[in-house]
Amino acid sequence: MMNQRNCPICRTPAANGCDHLALAAEGRDFVRRCVELCEGQQAWAILCQQRQEQNQVRGWVPEHRDFTWLETAFCEEFLRHLTWFGGMDHEWRSGPRPEQGGFWVLLWSKNPQRLWWELRGELEHESASPSAQQEAPPWLIWLSPR
Numbered sequence: 001m002m003n004q005r006n007c008p009i010c011r012t013p014a015a016n017g018c019d020h021l022a023l024a025a026e027g028r029d030f031v032r033r034c035v036e037l038c039e040g041q042q043a044w045a046i047l048c049q050q051r052q053e054q055n056q057v058r059g060w061v062p063e064h065r066d067f068t069w070l071e072t073a074f075c076e077e078f079l080r081h082l083t084w085f086g087g088m089d090h091e092w093r094s095g096p097r098p099e100q101g102g103f104w105v106l107l108w109s110k111n112p113q114r115l116w117w118e119l120r121g122e123l124e125h126e127s128a129s130p131s132a133q134q135e136a137p138p139w140l141i142w143l144s145p146r
């Protein structure tokens with residue numbers, strides 16, 4: 001295994017697993033798994049719809065903020081500032097055949113269960129009241145075709 005990672009809290013190799021490994025998932029599955037593990041699917045669906053509508057208002061191309069699949073963007077927006085966020089790493093893991101290997105995303109926390117509770121709260125809060133930062137400036141709405 002290349003570039004093997006250790007737990008930032010107890011230094012156990014990630015492949016061995018420890019109580020601090022909240023999630024190890026392939027990059028493309030990471031965001032979906034996070035949402036599942038915190039049981040925030042409902043809030044997440046609302047949030048995605050809101051963001052899509054806002055992007056249409058602003059005339060943004062969808063790729064501009066596609067945090068639904070880009071684990072780094074998701075981490076920056078929803079995970080990094082959480083109290084129980086312990087870190088995120090990438091680790092190359094090989095599959096049964098060389099071409100099936102891929103980058104896995106590792107998410108660390110001193111207490112994964114609390115991290116998931118916190119994330120769920122975050123998603124529910126965001127979907128209930130989008131933060132001011134997420135609102136389009138008024139002049140942009142005026143310029144948008146109706």
Ligand SMILES: [Zn+2]
Pocket residue numbers: 007008009010011012018019020021
């Ligand atoms: Zn650990």
